[in-house]
Amino acid sequence: MEKHWWKILSAILLFYTVIAGFLGDVPTMAILNESIRNLYFHVTMWFAMMILMIVSLVYSIKYLGSFELKSDVIAEESARVAMLFGVLGLLTGMVWAKYTWGAWWVNDVQLNGAAGTMLVYTAYFLLRNSMDDEQKKARISAVYSIFAFAMMIVFIIILPRMTDSLHPGKGGNPGFSSYDLDHRLRLVFYPAVIGWTLLGVWIMSLRIRLRNIHKNIESN
Amino acid sequence: MNYLQHVAVRSLSNKHTIIMMFQLLNLVIKEFRLEWRQRSVVTGILIYVVSTVFICFLTFHQVIDIPTWNALFWIIMVFAAVNAVARSFMQESRGVQLYYYTLLNPGAVIISKIIYNTFLLMAVAIVNFVFYSLFLGNQVSDMGMFLLGLLLGSAGLASTLTLVSAVASRANGSPSLMAILSFPILIPLLMTIMRFSKNAIDGIGWAINGNYALSLVALFGMVVTLSYLLFPYLWRD
Numbered sequence: 001m002e003k004h005w006w007k008i009l010s011a012i013l014l015f016y017t018v019i020a021g022f023l024g025d026v027p028t029m030a031i032l033n034e035s036i037r038n039l040y041f042h043v044t045m046w047f048a049m050m051i052l053m054i055v056s057l058v059y060s061i062k063y064l065g066s067f068e069l070k071s072d073v074i075a076e077e078s079a080r081v082a083m084l085f086g087v088l089g090l091l092t093g094m095v096w097a098k099y100t101w102g103a104w105w106v107n108d109v110q111l112n113g114a115a116g117t118m119l120v121y122t123a124y125f126l127l128r129n130s131m132d133d134e135q136k137k138a139r140i141s142a143v144y145s146i147f148a149f150a151m152m153i154v155f156i157i158i159l160p161r162m163t164d165s166l167h168p169g170k171g172g173n174p175g176f177s178s179y180d181l182d183h184r185l186r187l188v189f190y191p192a193v194i195g196w197t198l199l200g201v202w203i204m205s206l207r208i209r210l211r212n213i214h215k216n217i218e219s220n
Numbered sequence: 221m222n223y224l225q226h227v228a229v230r231s232l233s234n235k236h237t238i239i240m241m242f243q244l245l246n247l248v249i250k251e252f253r254l255e256w257r258q259r260s261v262v263t264g265i266l267i268y269v270v271s272t273v274f275i276c277f278l279t280f281h282q283v284i285d286i287p288t289w290n291a292l293f294w295i296i297m298v299f300a301a302v303n304a305v306a307r308s309f310m311q312e313s314r315g316v317q318l319y320y321y322t323l324l325n326p327g328a329v330i331i332s333k334i335i336y337n338t339f340l341l342m343a344v345a346i347v348n349f350v351f352y353s354l355f356l357g358n359q360v361s362d363m364g365m366f367l368l369g370l371l372l373g374s375a376g377l378a379s380t381l382t383l384v385s386a387v388a389s390r391a392n393g394s395p396s397l398m399a400i401l402s403f404p405i406l407i408p409l410l411m412t413i414m415r416f417s418k419n420a421i422d423g424i425g426w427a428i429n430g431n432y433a434l435s436l437v438a439l440f441g442m443v444v445t446l447s448y449l450l451f452p453y454l455w456r457d
Contacts, residue, residue, distance in 0.1 A: 064453050112407070119404035126400055130391050143450045144387050148405055150446055151380075154439060155408040 006198055013195030017044070020188045027184065038096040040188050045089035048196035052082035052204075057149045060142040072138035075145065076128065077207050081200040083121050090114055110167035113155045120148045240325045247324070247332030255340075262340065265304045269348045272296050277355035286359060290418045293352055294410060297373065300344050305381035306398045308333050309389035321456060330382065330451040334444060337378035345370040361423035369417040372436040376409045379443040386454050412436055 021040035059075035062068075093114070094104045105111065124145055131137040255262060276283075276292060283289045320329055349370060353360075360366045381402055388398040416432040 109411075112411075116404055116407045119407075123401050123404050127387070127391055127397070130394075130397060136390075139453055140387055140390050143453050144384075144401065147383060147387075147446055147450060150442060151405045151408055154442075 007202055010195050010198035010202060013191045014199060017041075017188060017192040017195055021192070024188060025184060035096055035099055036185075038092060039185060040192050042089055042092040042096060044189060044192040044196055045085045045092065047193045048200055049082045049085040049089060051193075051197050052078045052085065052200050053149065056082060057146060060145045063138055063142045064146075067135070067139075069134060069138060072134075072142065073208055073211065074204070075142065077204045077211075078200075079121055079124060079145065080207070081204050083118070083125075084203070085196065085200060086114070086118055086121070090118070108167060113152075116155055117152050120152055124148060240328050243324050243328035244332050244335075247328055248335050251332060251336035252339075255336075261304065261307055262343065265300055265340075265344055266347055268303060269296065269300045269344055270351050272299070273348065273351045273355055276352075280356065283356045284359075286421055287418060289356065289359060290414060290421060292356075293348070294373070294414050294417070296352070297345060297348055298377065298406065298410065300348065301341050301374075301377040301381055302399055302402055303395075304340055304344060305337050305378060305385050306388070306395050307385075308337060308382060309386050317455070326452040326455050327448045329455065330386070330447050331444070334379050334382045334447065337382050338375045341374035341378045342371060345374050360421050362420045365420035365426075365429065366417055368433065369413060369420050372433065372440070373409075373413040373417070375440050376413065376436055376443070377406070379440055379447065380405060380409060383443070383447040383450065386451060390454055409436075409439060412439070 017040055021037055026034070026036050056075045056079040059071045059078065063071040063075060093111075097106065097111075098104050124141060127144055128137055128141050131140065273296065276296070280292075283292060352358075384402040384405065385398055388394070388401055391397055412432055412435055416429060416436065419429045419432070
């Protein structure tokens with residue numbers, strides 16, 4: 001039981017996010033109105049995605065340092081869960097954009113960066129599937145994922161700051177730090193980030209256990 | 221004692237650097253000599269570029285809209301670059317690679333390929349530009365800046381694609397894998413270079429465009445450093 005406290009914490013935090021996120025008091029803003037609540041879902045999912053991508057990067061580097069397949073499994077599975085959160089974040093963002101900007105998709109650096117990231121990780125999984133040898137697959141995909149991550153950082157962090165963007169927090173638009181003068185948003189935002197990340201780790205650990213079972217069945 | 225050790229390590233690492241530079245120089249010369257003897261890659265790519273431009277001419281006749289002109293130019297450039305660089309690791313047999321592995325520093329191998337590919341893509345870019353302006357019209361107002369854009373774009377494309385071609389050739393060597401792996405990674409570079417060259421065509425000054433040039437140089441530096449660090453893990457099989 002003492003090993004599972006974080007799973008319970010994750011469930012509690014996510015219930016809290018949903019309940020407080022929909023029922024809690026939010027600052028009244030023009031244009032945004034009640035859609036500001038998407039901050040609790042869209043932005044927090046992207047945060048969880050970034051955290052899991054960094055986990056994937058760290059384990060890719062770790063693999064190249066030690067050549068232990070265990071690190072490679074974690075790198076792959078965390079990238080997979082990051083991709084899941086990426087898709088969910090993209091969908092919640094699209095719903096928000098429809099009601100705030102009037103279109104599901106607009107030509108914007110931030111949005112294109114998100115789509116580009118999804119493409120890179122799809123290519124990463126494709127690269128993994130093209131090889132059979134475990135060690136070779138792990139080594140080559142680790143190299144690709146480190147390289148791709150560096151390029152994506154340029155894409156989603158540096159490029160949007162150089163150009164105008166509609167996205168909140170970019171190109172002169174107010175970010176969320178200017179909305180929450182009374183910290184009402186922060187009270188839900190940070191628990192939500194932790195909740196989604198823990199949920200991701202939970203899914204990841206289940207998948208890794210499933211892989212180990214498959215491996216044991218195959219080898220017996 | 222400590223000082224002596226320090227000096228010994230210093231001289232060793234200096235020697236190491238000199239050996240690497242020597243290998244690098246010889247490898248670059250080898251690449252050019254090989255190309256000069258075969259002339260197949262360059263001719264193939266140039267024919268590819270010229271015929272693509274000609275097809276564009278037959279379909280568009282004249283491109284007047286500047287963003288379209290710019291986008292079409294760089295799309296041709298990207299496809300030609302992927303084709304040109306894809307061969308840089310695939311044309312070497314396993315025997316040659318084993319020979320390199322016993323003999324050379326991995327950093328020298330990858331950097332020599334990047335240098336060679338940069339020159340190759342610069343040639344491709346210039347030929348592309350000449351034929352493109354011949355057939356589809358030329359509206360560039362700041363020629364010097366546009367040529368700098370060609371240089372930066374070729375260097376960026378060459379460095380990024382060289383590492384990706386090493387990854388693809390180790391994975392299974394199919395050219396389609398190369399395209400799949402490289403296109404998403406190229407998007408940030410392409411967006412920057414297209415904006416830079418569009419500003420050059422419009423004649424927008426250095427005050428605005430300088431930032432893009434700097435970020436392209438920084439991107440190139442980052443890619444070369446990453447290639448240098450990561451290639452040692454790729455080249456042994």
